Amino acid sequence: MxxxxxxxxxxxxxxxxxxxxxxxxxxxxxxxxxxxxxxxxxxxxxxxxxxxxxxHDDAMRKTVERRAIELGVRRYSRADLETARAAGKRLAIQVLGLAVIADDVSPELAIETIASLEVLGALQAPATVKAALRDRIR
CATH class of the missing domain: 1.10.1220 (Arc Repressor Mutant)
Incomplete structure (x- = not known):
């Protein structure tokens, strides 16, 4: 199988x-x-x-801790977002590095589960998801 x-x-x-x-x-x-x-x-x-x-490493580290920013590569799968939706949670995503929203995430699922999105670095996501979240991306 x-x-x-x-x-x-x-x-x-x-x-x-x-x-x-x-x-x-x-x-x-x-x-x-x-x-x-x-x-x-x-x-x-x-x-x-x-x-x-x-x-500036020390100042950077303190800022990342104070703002509770995820550091590195953070991937959001469809399963991650479906779990958040099932729990009634809306995500305030903050990433310093690379944020990846999986290719199989629909714009509708992204809208339902992502309240805000701040990426200091780069965001990889389907164009349709980026367009759907454009008013939530900082």
Whole structure:
């Protein structure tokens, strides 16, 4: 007997951003790359960002605790939302990282069970669910 399984949502491990840099800053980055300090511009920028984030690690940790934000990847399956609906609960979702709403979640189920949605990072959800929740996304 074949047991059906829940479809897997492909989780992307990074998000592309665009930044504008002055010519001198960009030239200095290129020089650091040419001299072998970094593999490429992206490596330099990632390292700089991580260094800045680590400088503020204590403040970040306290803020995450104070605001009760879930940290990392948080996946909401159809079963999770159906359980919340059965219990009469509406979710106030707060995620720092990646929030994933499964592909089999209907817009109707999302509306019934998600009161608010704040994602600091990235949200992966079906376009129809994002559209249905647009007034609840902060």
């Amino acid at each position: 074949i047991v059906p399984h829940e479809p897997k949502t492909r989780i992307v491990d990074s998000e592309k951003i665009t930044i504008n840099l002055g010519h001198v800053d960009l030239g200095q980055i290129d020089l650091m790359v040419q001299e072998g300090f970094y593999a490429n511009r992206t490596d330099f920028i990632r390292t700089a960002i991580r260094n800045q984030l680590s400088r």
